[in-house]
Amino acid sequence: MKNSHKMPSVKYIFVTGGVASSLGKGIISSSIGKLLQSRGYKVTIQKLDPYINIDPGTLNPYEHGECFVTQDGAETDLDLGHYERFLDVPTSHANSVTTGKVYQEVISKERRGDYLGKTVQVIPHITDEIKRRILLLGNRNKVNVVIIEIGGTVGDIESLPYIEVVRQLRYELGAGQVAVVHLTLVPYLSAAGELKTKPTQHSVKMLLEEGVQPDVLVLRTEKKLSEDIRRKVALFCNVDKESVVESVDVFTIYEVPLKMLEQKLDETLLKKLNLEPDTQPQLDDWREFVNKLHHPEKTVSIALVGKYVELPDAYKSIVESFVHAGVSNNCKVNVSRIHAAGLTETNIAEKLKGFQGIMVAPGFGERGFSGKILAAQYARENNIPFFGVCLGMQVAVVEFARNVLGLKDAHSTEMEHATQHPVIDLMEQQKGITEKGGTMRLGAYPCRLKKGSKAQTTYGREEILERHRHRYEFNNHYLNDFEQAGMKASGFNPETGLVEIIEIPSHRWYIGTQFHPEYSSTVLHPHPLFVGFVKAALNSEQ
Numbered sequence: 001m002k003n004s005h006k007m008p009s010v011k012y013i014f015v016t017g018g019v020a021s022s023l024g025k026g027i028i029s030s031s032i033g034k035l036l037q038s039r040g041y042k043v044t045i046q047k048l049d050p051y052i053n054i055d056p057g058t059l060n061p062y063e064h065g066e067c068f069v070t071q072d073g074a075e076t077d078l079d080l081g082h083y084e085r086f087l088d089v090p091t092s093h094a095n096s097v098t099t100g101k102v103y104q105e106v107i108s109k110e111r112r113g114d115y116l117g118k119t120v121q122v123i124p125h126i127t128d129e130i131k132r133r134i135l136l137l138g139n140r141n142k143v144n145v146v147i148i149e150i151g152g153t154v155g156d157i158e159s160l161p162y163i164e165v166v167r168q169l170r171y172e173l174g175a176g177q178v179a180v181v182h183l184t185l186v187p188y189l190s191a192a193g194e195l196k197t198k199p200t201q202h203s204v205k206m207l208l209e210e211g212v213q214p215d216v217l218v219l220r221t222e223k224k225l226s227e228d229i230r231r232k233v234a235l236f237c238n239v240d241k242e243s244v245v246e247s248v249d250v251f252t253i254y255e256v257p258l259k260m261l262e263q264k265l266d267e268t269l270l271k272k273l274n275l276e277p278d279t280q281p282q283l284d285d286w287r288e289f290v291n292k293l294h295h296p297e298k299t300v301s302i303a304l305v306g307k308y309v310e311l312p313d314a315y316k317s318i319v320e321s322f323v324h325a326g327v328s329n330n331c332k333v334n335v336s337r338i339h340a341a342g343l344t345e346t347n348i349a350e351k352l353k354g355f356q357g358i359m360v361a362p363g364f365g366e367r368g369f370s371g372k373i374l375a376a377q378y379a380r381e382n383n384i385p386f387f388g389v390c391l392g393m394q395v396a397v398v399e400f401a402r403n404v405l406g407l408k409d410a411h412s413t414e415m416e417h418a419t420q421h422p423v424i425d426l427m428e429q430q431k432g433i434t435e436k437g438g439t440m441r442l443g444a445y446p447c448r449l450k451k452g453s454k455a456q457t458t459y460g461r462e463e464i465l466e467r468h469r470h471r472y473e474f475n476n477h478y479l480n481d482f483e484q485a486g487m488k489a490s491g492f493n494p495e496t497g498l499v500e501i502i503e504i505p506s507h508r509w510y511i512g513t514q515f516h517p518e519y520s521s522t523v524l525h526p527h528p529l530f531v532g533f534v535k536a537a538l539n540s541e542q
């Protein structure tokens, strides 16, 4: 590892947020990570979420957007998706901490008697457990820098123990080991024609009350900050002027690292952490990606048929995978989210008219199922490139069973327990499981691809590893019938025979995957199936 002789210990950068939520702490954390990584440092990013759920796996996507799944099967906040897409390194269970997990651990220790009769309290027991998880990640992953994003907004009751941890760690680890980046909003008041810094001042004051002086302020703003404003913020918030960084709205999140680099945020942080910024950032690939993103040669329109369409974050990784795949096809992918529940036999042709590709999204439950069936049928019958992900693959299977095999009441037992033809059925290992949290088939499993299949030629390999989040599977009892009629299984789990991929070879491009390819698409490694799907869509004539 470059520079490792200069780094005897792990450094920690905390990213906190103030004034408002949704300012993009995840993107700022990822951007800082990218810049340090591009200088040769080994970096990981951890998310601390102050909510009491153990993980977001049981949360409705309308609450917190998509649930991201790591290789080792953790159900996590969608920010971990950003970390992976920016850094191109996998995250794990250890990268995601919630108040629920922290309390669960402390309470089970208490029940075991580990505290030897002591009163168990937020300080020190909860804060110690949070610190343990932060330090463990740094030491176990042999990284130079851990970036820790604290969810929520400073001033929230539930985030207090996390801010206290920042205070303690800075004190315990000593000077130059910890840096704090605080992200706030500088609103523009059009009536006054002015940018306002007071909310930032208040937010920093709140952090100070909790014992933490930020080292760097990143200010989200719609308009560029004048020198005057920077000076004012620096003066009132006790930071030097170079440590006031603006984050103006940009065309794409992938531009943020470059904007931060222009303002030397990485250098400023390295100096604060007593690391010599003597290497130059290597960002050629990244710049090329952003450049292509700005200058697409064509556009392609994809219909994303799902049930959480009102909230863009519900399909975050899918939308980002299309961005990556678009760049690798030199095109812009316009993804239109279509409400499955609004699709009927009479409007399907009109609703899906003009789309060059149709994707049916992952999901759970009955709502919108019949609309998804119609979308899969429409794509199949009209030779429009189709990509079904997880539930989307299951929908394709049910549709084929009903309309090609003539099994009129074929269904998934998730939707219709008593169906005569359970072409999608609960996995054997899932029978008897009653708890909802963390009990699905989760994380990466190997899959063997059939030589010569569309899936295999698209990947260019025969062995793949893909991430999962499901309870139901293709019912192999019907496999022969499907294959005879033209829908082939082209990917299997080598140990269990579970069907991981289905495809229709006579169709232009019709693939369904039981796994979630969107979790492993990154800027520098777009997912082959997304790339292939977009390419097929570009070539389709509709």
Ligand code: GLN
Pocket (backbone or CB within 6 Å): 361, 362, 363, 364, 365, 389, 390, 391, 392, 414, 469, 470, 471, 472, 473
């Ligand atoms: N509901 C389906 C299952 O549990 C699909 C899950 C998904 O799309 N992630 O198998």
